[in-house]
Amino acid sequence: MILDQNVELISFSKDNTKVDFLPTGDIFQFLSEDILINQFLGNTITGSANNIYLRVYEEEGIEVFPLLGIKSSSEFRYNNDKAVWSGECKGINYEVVFKLVNESIWFWNIDLKGSNKKVDILYAQDISVANKGGTITNELYMSQYLDHKVIEGVNGFVVSSRQNQSQGNKFPYLQQGSTNTKIIGYSTDGMQFFGKKYKLTDEPELLDKNLPNVNYQYELSYTALQTETFMLDNKSNVTFYGVFKANHELAVTDIEFSDEVNLALKSLNNSTEEDKLIRSEDIKIKDEFAGDVLTSSTLTKEEIDRYFPNRMMEEVHHGKLVSFFTNDHRHIILQEKEIETERPHGHIITTGIDEMRVSSGLITSTNYMFGVFNAQVVCGNTSLNKLMSTTRGLLNILKNSGQRIYVKYENKFRILTMPAAYELGVNHSKWFYKLENDMIIIESYAARDKADIILTVKSENNKEYEFLITNQLVMGSNEFEQPCKVIRVDNKIVISPEEDTFLYSNCPEIHYNMNVLEAKFEVGNDSIFYEDGKARNGTLLTIKTDNTSNFKIVIQGCMDNSRDEVLECYDIEIEKKKFEELYTRLTCGFNLSIEKENSEYNIDKINEIFWWYTHNALTHYAVPHGLEQPGGAAWGTRDVCQGPLEYFMATQHFELSRNIIEEIFRHQFKETGEWPQWFMFDNYNMQQDDSHGDVVFWPLKVIGDYIKATGDISILEEEVEYRHFPHGEISEKETILEHVKKAIMSIKGRFLYDTALISYAGGDWDDTLQPANKELKEKLVSSWTMALAYQSIKQLSEVLIDKEENYSNELMEMANRIKDDFNSLLIKDGVIAGFAYCEDSEKIEYMLHPDDNKTGINYRLLPMTRSIISELVSEEQAKKNIALIEQHLMCPDGVRLMNNPATYKGGVIEFFQRAEQASNVGREIGLQYVHAHIRFIESMAKFGRAEDAWKGIFTINPINIKDEVKNAEIRQSNTYFSSSDGCFNNRYEFQENFSKLRSGDVKVKAGWRIYSSGPGIYLNQIVSNVLGLRFTAEDVIIDPIIPTDLDGLNFSYKIGDKKAIFIYEVKGNNEIQEVLINGIKVETSSLENLYRESGVKINRNKVNNLLTKDENIIRIKLV
Incomplete structure (x- = not known):
């Protein structure tokens, strides 16, 4: 069987714009050249994320009817010019017409006919307005840069959305509104429209409510518009419109393009009858698949006691137990917590790493509490070698991604979504579905020694059910891109790429085996869902079992044909034990204890998070990706030099540390002496062709760290390759010492004028402060980079003194020049400038400093902490740094990067990319980036402030975080969160109310999880510096x-x-x-x-x- 990754479509095109509908009448994609206007690709089973809803107001309440697609009862017809949905509900006849008038404008025309009915219309559309490849890679990230401007016009509210991050040097724009009916309500994010409880109810929360009229700039861009209510007596019409522009250079300030809309509407009204409408095939889901989602009842206290008797660190929310840990490092989340969190609870499981060398060919899988049992299953490169697709969004809206399970219950196949409890161990996840008179328990776990993921399903009471397992296959980067072959051999399903695909060209022998055990089964595709038995989705592999009380699926990842494919008889308890032994070795048996009962420090939290942050750190190192950041597959040069190496050296894994360092040096560019911002460390020869200005210092720092810790000077004589600039082809070998010298030469070439001030180049650690233009790259100086340079070069000099005395002295002289110029040129009035702009050798303009009257930012954290860590400043200056941090940057949830956010003016940049572009208050934009807080802990340890260092450790520990941070929202308790984000709806609220973060008068929530160097750095601080x-x-x-x-x-x-x-x-x-x-x-x-x-x-x-x-x-x- 070939899964061709194709889908049957009905398309409408005008010049560069093309709209693809599925035969069900659901939107598949809305494209203008390579810009994806919608966000989620629809499917014929669960439909699309958008819809138009007719709401009928009755005495007993509001009844809501979707008018589009598989979720509606509409008849769908089309011709070359338009798409039409028609039908009847509650005595109201309706017809919806979609027409693409030209490449920039389209209309949704809704005709209603009825009598004495009070109604309104909800228009709801998921939007991306960004490059399709970028959106499919990470739709959450694209939403963070999509600015929504809501303006009230003649027909009520109009929402204009500008993509602030350049898409091929353009800034795409979308406007949505009504031409003839007043829009009285709006929302801008799917988290508002669907709500957190959608994961349980499968019903959008705002369907029967007024829209909130709040511009929430979160991570699920979704425009909803609510018309005024009106009495339907005979006929009424409501028309919505969309305007797309490929480039909108300026920030949005007004409702624009009204003349174009009116002209297009006029041409629409004057158009003559087109070709006869064709009725789309009548796609009906089989009755046995027409049931509701299957959710679990909650657990009683007695059931919790029975399944989880040994609980610790219980979390109580609104008087209810919602999560806890066990004494064997399991974390359990109850349903009651999941429906309160924006970010769904999820987990990444991975084969055990090689403890001596950089691992390769590991298999990893991501799963989620709301019924995603395996997703992004991938062996090797986590971006390019995927077997299964990645989960989209945060709310489980479209339920076809990854691996899902339907169970035939009450004569209907119903998809399992929300369980009663979700149990996590470092190599496993477990779902508890409490049904009437039974408990279905599902486990997904990784093997320790082979690239295998095992799924087990069992009925606790040995009841037999039919199961259907759906698997959205990818065999490459993303779904709907590369066809794959599926062959069944007895109980084994072999999946491999077709020969003319990108994956095959790089990994010709890669394949995956899905071994279905302990049940009879049939292999098929999505045709099983439809009455006509026709396949429509070229990505879905289905496995249907006969009646059974239990079954198992073992997924084997095979990078090549050399792998031993003999099937192991896996036992989850044995694999758990193997991982416990692995983690005990990796953590050196870490444990804290104290007999004193009244200590204000709950050290059990540190013991537990040490275990879990080891898991997070290994994920970042060995299979780079995260829950919100599924794309990865590469090492950031800066990142791998921090998290993994700090962790492995703190835990005395020096042979592995050396192996990692050698791999890093293999990716240095021969021509420039610099490193790429990131590089892939497998058989894909891919690395970025530029980097930020600090990146070159990190390999120099870690080679010094390693030699200082081990005395292994022989690493300098190891010969490793270079890469050619800019494409990364492998070049000749030289010793690592020669690599070091080439890097030092590149640094000297960046000295400005006759000083040792180092040019900013592509930026520094804070990715949001990338320079807006070439002049800033060349004339700006980052004081943080200067402090890092001093630390790295001084240490290099010290470890080289016995190897190359003359060169060591040269480096020490260089370090001293950096120190002198830092202290004389970058500190003014006792304050370290975040940046210095050096117009020429005589004139220095201080930025992110009290003298700065341009950016509105006066203090920057990073140089204050790094100058203490590196002992670059005097004790007197260090005290000033600490006082300034306490006065201007300290908040209840940790220290912030700056005392004010960068000024946001609709996403147009003046000084810094991203900081001035992002519309979302998250990640570095929210200014509490946890990585930087960890470096603050390091600086406090260096200075000897024990209470501050320990308080800092607990402030960012996610376990029962409200114990330490009173204004914290609940969040997943066993995962590193990369930022603590103020609960502001948008950047303007953030700017206006920033002071509330210092007072604790605004809630703070968790940012993106797991994929960060932070966990490794955090654990290093605990062991090495605290x-x-x-x-x-x-x-x-x-x-x-x-x-x-x-x-x-x-x-x-x-x-x-x-x-x-x-x-x-x-x-x-x-x-x-x-x-x-x-x-x-x-x-x-x-x-x-x-x-x-x-x-x-x-x-x-x-x-x-x-x-x-x-x-x-x-x-x-x-x-």
């Missing part, structure tokens, strides 16, 4: 920052292969008085720290000689 355990070639360093409230804290961790328990006796300000190992006082020497009495170092050989017991006690006395 608990203070670090390593050098010769020494073990003990340099803790512990509040007196944690006197008696025990820290279990392995040193090499020896188990140790560190006991901190804290009586004062963290100056170490003595260290005893197994009762023996050891000789120590002091560390150097510019800002405080620091920790000590102990000869590593002496430590190893004293670690003679199965459980070694290291007692640290702090005074």
Whole structure:
């Protein structure tokens, strides 16, 4: 069988614009050249996200009737010129006509006929207004840059939406309104229209309510318009229109193009009768598939006690238990929590990593609580090798993505959506569906040692059901792109790419096996859903079982034919145990405990999040992608040098760390000495051809970190390839030392004038502050990049002193020049400027500084913290930095990047891309980017502020976060959230009410999850800088920052292969008085720290000689 990835369409075209309808009358896609105007691709089973609703007002309430597509009872007809839906409901005859008049304008004309009926119309349309490839890759991201401007005109509200992020040097624009009926209500995001409870009810929340008239700029751009109510006596007409423009350079300020709309409407009214209408095929879903979604009843307290007796860290919301953890690191979410969260609970499971070398050929799968049991199933490259599609949106609107399960219940096949409970372990997910007299339990888990994902379904009471499993296949990047072959061999279904596809050209032997076990089954396509038995969706593979109480599907990922494809007899408990052993090794047996009961610090939260952030960090490293960010597959050069390497060096995985560093150096451009912003680390030769100005320093920093920690100077003699600029072809090899020297030369080439100030180039860490023009790239200086440069180059000099003394001295001179110019040129009136604009060698203009009268921003966090971490500034200046952070940047949910947001003027940029373009208040735009908060923790540890460091750790721990952050909204408790976002509807509210973030008078919610270097950095701070355990070639360093409230804290961790328990006796300000190992006082020497009495170092050989017991006690006395 070939799944051709095609779909039957009815199309209307005018010049560059094309509208594709499915035979059901649902919109599939709305395209103008490569710009996708709608957001979700419709399907013939669940329809499309848009619709037009007729609402009839009766004494007993409002009745709502969809008029378009499979969800309606309309007859669908069309000809070459228009599409028509007609029918009758509640005694009202209706006809809806869609007509594309020209490439820019279309109309939805609704004729109603009835008597004595009070009605109104809801128009609802999902919108993207962005490049189709970008939208399909991540529709949430595209929505973050789509600005909605709502203006009241002659016929009420009009919504104009401008895509602020350039799409091929253009800014597409969409306007929607009515030509003849007053629009009295609107909403702009699907989260408003559908509501969080849609995941349970399958009914849009606003269908029978007035629209809120609020411009909510979130991540599901969706225009809804509500007409005024009117009495239907005989005939009435309502007409909606759409205007699309390929480019709208300026911000939207008015209702535009009215003359064009009127002219088009006039031509529409004057048009003569076109060709005879053709009735579309009458597509009927079989009656056995016409049931409602199947949701679970909630669990009683007794049932919760029975299934989950050993609970800890229970979360209570509005008086109800909504989630908790167990003592074996499982996290359970109850239905009551899922319906309260905007971001659905989800999980990524992955085969266990190689602990020595960079892993390849791992299989990973994403699943969601609301009934997505596997999605984005992929072996190898997480963007290009997908077996199954990615889940779209946040609310489970279109239910055909990934892998879904229908169960025949009460004579209907009903798709399983919301369970009673959702259990997560690092390698598994488990759904509990409580039905009448039964519990269906579904598990999806990853094997430890092979690239296999296993799905099990069982009836707890051994009741037999028929099941239908749908799988939307991709075999490449995205659905509807590349055909694939499906062959059944006994119980095995083999899926592989067709020979003329992109995937086949790069991975000719890649294939996936789906082994269906313990049940008889039939393999088919979507034809099973329709009365006429005709296949219509070229992406769906269906598996229908006979009556059974349980079955299993094992998905095997095979990168090539060398894989052993013998099917394992998997047992989930055995695989869980293997992962527990893996994680115990990876975390070095990390555990904190304390006998004191009244400590203000709940250290169980740290133990639990250490386990889960290890999972998150491994996902970011080994299979790069996240829940909101399904596209990944590459290492960001900056990112891999932080999260993965900081984690693996803190946990003493030095061989793996070296292997990662070698891979990083293999991607340096020979011609420039710079690194790409990102690169793929598999058999796809892809990497970006440019980078931000700080990127070149990160490989230099980590090579220094590694040599300092291990003494392994031999890495510098390792010969690795370069890549040719700009396309990344593999070039000749040189030693890593020569790579380092080439990078240093590129940095020197960026010095401005006769200074050691380094040009900004493509930007720095904050992706939202990318320069708006070439002049800023060349003449702007980032003080944060300068601090990073000093830290990296100074450390390089120190580790090279015995290898190349002359070159080491040259580097130290370079570092000192950077230090001198930083302190003399970038600090004014005691404040480090975020940026300096150097017009020439004599004139410096300070930006993001109190002297800045252009941007409205006076203080920037990053240089304040990095200059402390790198010991670049004096103790006096460091104190000023901290005081400024406390005064201007500290908020209840953490520190913010700047004291004010960048000014938003409808998305048109003046200084910085993204910061001035994004319409959504999220990610870096919301200014509490958690990564930066973690670096604040590091700076507090460096300076010796124990309470601040520990408070910072708990502020961003998601477990029962309201304990620490009173204004926090609930969020998934076992995943890293990359930002804490103020609950503002849009950028204008954000600008006007920014001060409420400091006072805590506005709620804050979680941003995107998992895909970040943050989890690895966070765990490194806990081990290396807060608990203070670090390593050098010769020494073990003990340099803790512990509040007196944690006197008696025990820290279990392995040193090499020896188990140790560190006991901190804290009586004062963290100056170490003595260290005893197994009762023996050891000789120590002091560390150097510019800002405080620091920790000590102990000869590593002496430590190893004293670690003679199965459980070694290291007692640290702090005074």
